[in-house]
Amino acid sequence: MEATGRALCEHGYADLTMQRIAEKSSMTTSAIHYHFDTKEELLNAFLDDLIERFEEQLACEASDPRKRLAAFLDAIFTPSEKGRDDFPVAFMELKAQAPYHPPFRERFLDLDDAMQSVVAETVQDGIDAGHFDEADPEAVGRLVTTIINGGHVRDVALGEDPADTREVVEEYLGMQLGWTPEVEA
Amino acid sequence: MEATGRALCEHGYADLTMQRIAEKSSMTTSAIHYHFDTKEELLNAFLDDLIERFEEQLACEASDPRKRLAAFLDAIFTPSEKGRDDFPVAFMELKAQAPYHPPFRERFLDLDDAMQSVVAETVQDGIDAGHFDEADPEAVGRLVTTIINGGHVRDVALGEDPADTREVVEEYLGMQLGWTPEVEA
Numbered sequence: 001m002e003a004t005g006r007a008l009c010e011h012g013y014a015d016l017t018m019q020r021i022a023e024k025s026s027m028t029t030s031a032i033h034y035h036f037d038t039k040e041e042l043l044n045a046f047l048d049d050l051i052e053r054f055e056e057q058l059a060c061e062a063s064d065p066r067k068r069l070a071a072f073l074d075a076i077f078t079p080s081e082k083g084r085d086d087f088p089v090a091f092m093e094l095k096a097q098a099p100y101h102p103p104f105r106e107r108f109l110d111l112d113d114a115m116q117s118v119v120a121e122t123v124q125d126g127i128d129a130g131h132f133d134e135a136d137p138e139a140v141g142r143l144v145t146t147i148i149n150g151g152h153v154r155d156v157a158l159g160e161d162p163a164d165t166r167e168v169v170e171e172y173l174g175m176q177l178g179w180t181p182e183v184e185a
Numbered sequence: 186m187e188a189t190g191r192a193l194c195e196h197g198y199a200d201l202t203m204q205r206i207a208e209k210s211s212m213t214t215s216a217i218h219y220h221f222d223t224k225e226e227l228l229n230a231f232l233d234d235l236i237e238r239f240e241e242q243l244a245c246e247a248s249d250p251r252k253r254l255a256a257f258l259d260a261i262f263t264p265s266e267k268g269r270d271d272f273p274v275a276f277m278e279l280k281a282q283a284p285y286h287p288p289f290r291e292r293f294l295d296l297d298d299a300m301q302s303v304v305a306e307t308v309q310d311g312i313d314a315g316h317f318d319e320a321d322p323e324a325v326g327r328l329v330t331t332i333i334n335g336g337h338v339r340d341v342a343l344g345e346d347p348a349d350t351r352e353v354v355e356e357y358l359g360m361q362l363g364w365t366p367e368v369e370a
Contacts (some may be wrong), residue, residue: 014199092281095342096278099271142353144336149334149339150330154297157283159283160289168331171328172357178352
């Protein structure tokens with residue numbers, strides 16, 4: 001999976017081959033083919049792995065919803081531990097391929113559901129506990145997720161710093177919920 | 186330009202060739218090469234044409250800022266007059282290529298500036314005229330543009346209806362400015 005990520009970042013989707021993935025790993029091309037018939041199958045497994053790790057990052061156990069929302073923002077906006085600056089580029093290429101690959105789309109839909117649910121549940125808990133102003137938790141989840149999607153494409157297409165998007169999200173949450181992560185610091 | 190758009194939609198960026206563009210037009214491959222040395226140059230011209238037409242659409246002359254903001258949303262969320270459903274997919278592919286093609290990125294930055302300016306200026310005028318609640322016009326322009334970017338990637342990656350994003354933008358504007366387009370109807 002790591003070799004797939006590195007090969008995708010280096011060569012881009014169009015020029016990604018089993019051979020190039022093998023070159024980044026300790027496996028032969030035929031060993032990879034033994035597990036995955038096609039490039040699409042390998043990339044499905046790559047997305048599954050990525051989403052699983054991302055969902056683990058999102059699974060913050062803090063009982064205080066303010067801490068959980070701050071942890072969500074950290075998980076989204078903290079650069080990958082592997083220091084792969086070109087990871088968002090590779091990930092955007094797979095998003096652009098989703099219309100041609102339904103299994104990619106299914107995975108992006110799962111990821112989107114996971115993000116929206118974390119935000120909506122956390123907002124609901126925060127309202128119930130009196131930490132956040134009254135709001136529609138589903139609408140907040142949808143807006144935050146849309147801003148995060150927008151930040152991803154701005155990072156890739158415009159070269160904009162993801163920290164700028166975090167600022168936009170936090171300004172919005174401040175207005176909508178009367179809460180910003182800084183308040184916790 | 187139209188042939189370029191159709192070839193890009195049909196074949197995708199990776200498989201786009203001068204030959205395939207020529208097939209969609211009444212020109213020969215060598216006639217296209219006479220004007221454009223490379224695929225990148227041709228796509229630069231394609232983006233210029235697209236952005237110019239988009240900016241014309243944005244140039245709403247209405248003096249009432251509420252009408253101007255509603256016209257902006259119409260320009261963004263009204264499907265292309267050509268009925269090319271796959272246009273957002275082709276456009277997203279070029280965004281995903283921006284890191285490898287600085288001239289693409291320059292054009293996307295210009296387009297982004299144009300969108301942010303229209304929103305910020307219109308919001309400022311609306312506040313001055315007493316139609317909108319007090320707000321930071323630059324921050325509103327940035328957030329609206331980020332939501333629009335997010336809607337584009339959601340359309341492509343998730344197959345989500347752009348009308349859903351319009352609803353998200355309108356909910357936000359309602360909260361931020363105390364104004365929604367419906368109010369005008």
